Amino acid sequence: MQSQQQSMAGPQPAAVPTASGRGGLFAGYQPHAGRHDELLLASGEVRPTWAKFCSLINPLASGEFTKRWNHSQRLIYENGISYSAYGDLDTSARPWDLDALPLLLDEPEWQQVSAGIAQRALVLQLTLADLLGPQRLLSEGVLPPGMLFGHTGFRLPFHGQAPPNGSFLPFYAVDLGRAPDGRWWVMADRTEAPSGMGFALENRVVISRMLPEAFRGCNVERLAPFFIKFKEKLQSLAPHERENPRIAVYTRGPQHENYFEDAYLARYLGYNLVEGDDLAVRDNTVWLKTLDGLRRIDVLLRRPNSQSCDPLEFSDESQLGVAGLLHSARSGEVAVVNPLGSGLVESPVFMAFLPRLCSFLLKQDLQLPGVASWWCGEPSSLDRVLANLDQYVVISAFRTRGNGHGQEREFNQLPIEKRRELIKANPTKYVAQEKLQLSTTPTWEAGTAKPAHLVLRTFAIESDNNYQVLPGGLARTSAPTGDGLLPVPTSHGSKDAWVQCSQPVEQVSLLATREEPVVIRRTTADLPSRVADNIYWLGRYIERIDAAARQLRTFILRLTSESSVGSDTTARLLLRSLAAQGQIEPGFALDDIRRRLPDIETALPRQVFDRQQPGSLRTQVDSMVHTASLVRDRMSTDSWRIMVHIDQTFCESDPSGSMDLTDMLHLLNSLVADLAAIQGLSVESMTRSHVYRFLDLGRRLERGLQTTELLDSCLVEVANPTQDLMEAVVEIADSLMTYRARYRANVQLPAVIDLLVTDESNPRSIAYQLVTLQQQVEELPGNVRKPSYLPHERLILKMLHSVRMLDVVQVCEAFAMGERQALTELIHSLDRDLQGLSRELSLRYLVHAGPSRRMSTTAPADESE
Structure with missing residues (x-):
């Protein structure tokens, strides 16, 4: 059994002395003993990596720094940056918890870390390609068969795939922690559908605006080159080498905590944001269902778990999937990033075998070690774990993304003898990991700098037979008082991570260069009916x-x-x-x-x-x-x-x-x-696109309904409406200024009905809404002129005709004489027809098919999203 042991520093002093001369924002900052601190050396002096930053921000003093940070928090609030989206109507979204102080990293050190990450990603990709293919690692004894076939993430449908360019792991993320000796260690690999890249980008936007002098003065490496490579990689994966492939971000939906990130990335990269209901498979091809018909999807950057992506192959309990997606990917008609089944190697059990895999596949030593791990399925490792159980954190060997760590925390809280019994009863289920003493980093809290534990998630994209690593990443912080019962502690905040260069950094834009051809267009036709429905109801x-x-x-x-x-x-x-x-x-x-x-x-x-x-x-x-x-x-x-x-x-x-x-x-x-x-x-x-049209259709139809209901309840149903009541109705309809300009204080029913019903120049009148509805309907997709009108067109024409033919004075005089039927019937018929118009528009443009169902009779997988 191969594993890696942390290189631990010797005994640490009980307290770190306060550095002389550092002052400013970090005056009084006191890191925790026995851990590597990102800001201070053991002597209490500021690390060279932070020296330039401190010299640039300390002159701001606490007051100016706090003022800037308050403005930045306002930006987070205004942009609606949140970690849990508005999926739960009972609670509001939790704002993204960003810290004011960035994490500073040295360029030479980061180059070494990046090389180790690239090597690790390559090992995991080769491992995936083998386990989902020829399985030489099993036949030659590098990996025990029980480790693979006992893995809940290994499914027969995943086997035998041939992803575009043979890329089984185009996108990879890794969680890093720093030990007391200052070395970086891998705490977890993320290969299923890594999240956090969008939050890292948003962190950079906020902090670079807050501290522009320090950002420029520290020569911080930009993130845009990585995202350019990211886009190039996705384009290169398109089947049949299509020149302008359609790429979509396949989200788990607004009910998921990472929905903001999905929407943010889609906007930043210029891709469609789609859900499972927006997609359909026809003849092995994945199509986007739009108002203008089906549009082919070439590349899907997926966020759901593999088992949730295709109800024909897996569980029908998930509403996220697209029936036939896996078969389309196997047929080479769509590229799914990462390929379905790629989450296999992110389970902790592979941490114990990475050194062995690296030696076998690359004939190299592992440059960036993982936290020391032992799989209890091997007898020698089991004996070691049982003998030293109090020194380890025991976790599930086979990770399912989205299930959380509640059971693992409960397991490590059990008495040690009970834990031994459970491990002996089913040793293949467990992996033991050494407890890593995470480094601390300064965070800004209540106007002062305080230490917090640090985990850094960074990302890598396959590029030119290698991997390019994002400079920095998403730094996550947790309270120093954590219980240490989980290998990766639960984060409570985040930081921007700055990689400082020795030379000024060239500014790079994600926008296309002038040399790239641009196809002039006036429309954006890729509007799914689900989106149109939501826009309409908005x-x-x-x-x-x-x-x-x-x-x-x-x-x-x-x-x-x-x-x-x-x-x-x-x-x-x-x-x-x-x-x-x-x-x-x-x-x-x-x-x-x-x-x-x-x-x-x-x-x-x-x-x-x-x-x-x-x-x-x-x-x-x-x-x-x-x-x-x-x-x-x-x-x-x-x-x-x-x-x-x-x-x-x-x-x-x-x-x-x-x-x-x-x-x-x-x-x-x-x-x-x-x-x-x-x-x-x-x-x-x-722009006057379909998005605008459906938004305006919803507004005009609802405004017409609200006006008819107002007139019905406050005028039509009242025998003798008073002037004050009629004036109130006009005021509610936001037409009081117009009325007074025309008639001054003389409030009469005919003038009120004319202004709110038949006046096509008043944006609040029913007639104006009908005219606008007619104009918008004529521009809807698929509205080809036919000998007869469509049902929704006939309803609009019917209502518009009845309004235009209304003799306002005659009807209102009859109403005053007690003959109320004509006006009453007009208002009631308008109300019925407007509701009928809503139904007709929904039937023609906004109806969705029911959820896809699994045809297999196998039991659904146990997943939690």
């Missing part, structure tokens, strides 16, 4: 919330007014309308019940912010933000910042009793302004 939620906020605002103004004649009657009718929409408890609309309920002034804030109330403003905001998160890659940065601001504003609001109606008015005014900003950005900044 538009509807924006208008629905806008209407609710305006109605609540008008109600509060009437409720608190003492000067407006008839405001009490108006407030009661508006209250009834709010109850009909689900904004408040229905009992408040009934006089007899309302007397037994709390005062509306006290109850209204709680009703508005009640997440258990299906139609409350808070639930509508939650739905809007959730829907926006589903199309994060289609939204501009400014629009997303506004969306995050709305969500955070509502999260921070306290309806328990401290909020009064004045506070609510302020909040509603802010909400209306934010929604207006989003709508203004869409009108002025969005």
Whole structure:
């Protein structure tokens, strides 16, 4: 059995002396004894790697540094950088926890580490190619057969693949930790679908903007060259050597914690962001289902686990997969990165065999060792582990990505005799690893520098028969008080990692060079129907919330007014309308019940912010933000910042009793302004693509519905609407200024109906919505002119005709005389037809097929995503 033993330093002093002269931000910084500290030598002096950085930032003093860091945190907040996306409507996303101080690395040292990472990646790729192919490693006794065939990640369908260019591991990541002697050790290999590269990129953006002088002065190596190689590699993997392959980021969806990273990478690299429901396999080819038809996918950068990617081959419990994806990959019609089954070698059991594999496959010694590991499936290793069990952390030998480490932590908390019994009962299940004393690095906390444990994840991409390593990576920190029960501690924060060069660094852009040909185009046709559906509903939620906020605002103004004649009657009718929409408890609309309920002034804030109330403003905001998160890659940065601001504003609001109606008015005014900003950005900044059309379709249809419902509940159902009530209706419809400019204070029903129903020049009228709907529908995909109109076109024409043929004065005079049928029937028919239009649009453009199902009768795999 081969393994690697850490090179441990000798006894350490009980405390590290405070360095003289380092001062500034690091004055008082006290690292932990017995560990390598990234900032300070054992003598307490600043390491040469940090000297330049300290000289550049110490003059900022604590106040200026804190000010800059507060601005950077604001950027994280505004950009909505989060680790858990808006998949759970019950909780808000947790903001990405980035530290203000970067991790500094020396260029010569990093070159050595990069060479070791490249060698390790090559060994793992050759191992994968053999285990999923000829299996010489088994036949020649390099690896024991029980290690492979007892592995839950080894599946027969993965065997015999021939990925493009023979690349079984084009993308690789590794978790590194530093021992007390200063050497880097591999703590874990990541070969399935490595995550964190997008977060590393976002960390660089934030910290380089916060500390531009230090970033330039330290000659930090740029990340863009790595991403250029990354794109080149993905393009080279396209089957049949297609010149302009279509590449997509295959995400696990917004319910997953890494969805922000997937969306961010897709935007940065210029790729489509797709889910399993967006893809289909026809004739062994993977297609993207778009509004304009099927579009071939050549390369998939996948994020789901291998067993979750194809329900025809594996578990049908996962909704992430694409039926036939594995067969398409085996047929050479699509390149999947990393190939399905590549997670096989990231299990800890391979850590124990890496030195042996490197010697056999490359005839070289392993340059970058892993944490000393022993597989209990070998008798000699089992004896050693059982004899020294108190010195090791025992973990599962066969790792399944996404399952967490809860069971491993519980196992290492058991009494030592119980652990021995469990290992003896099934030794092949366990790997024992030496406890690595992780280094510490300064973090910025509460205005001072404090030590935290460090793990560095970096990434490598195959390039020219070798691997290019990202300079730096995603540094993760954890509390120094960790229990040491896991090989890789749970991280609580992250850092940007700077590799410092001796010479100024050339600036490199990911944008294409001028020499590269550009195909002029005016459209972006790759819009999946799922995305169109979410965009459509985002538009509807924006208008629905806008209407609710305006109605609540008008109600509060009437409720608190003492000067407006008839405001009490108006407030009661508006209250009834709010109850009909689900904004408040229905009992408040009934006089007899309302007397037994709390005062509306006290109850209204709680009703508005009640997440258990299906139609409350808070639930509508939650739905809007959730829907926006589903199309994060289609939204501009400014629009997303506004969306995050709305969500955070509502999260921070306290309806328990401290909020009064004045506070609510302020909040509603802010909400209306934010929604207006989003709508203004869409009108002025969005190209007139299908994304814009479906957003506008949702907005116009919902605005028409909200207007008909407002007219129905506040005017049509009222025998003699007062001037104050009609003025309130016009105010809610955001048309009061126009009305007063035309008619001054003379509020009459015919003028109100004309302005809100038939006036095609008023952007808030029903007629305007119908005209706009007609224009947008004519531009939808596949809308080829035929002898007869399509159902949704006929509905629009029907409504537009009834509105244009309306004699407003005659109908309103009849209404005043008690003959209310004509106006009532018009409003009710418009409401029915608008809802019918929504159904027709969904049936034609937005309907999805059901989930794919596994045809195999084998039991589903035990996976957790």
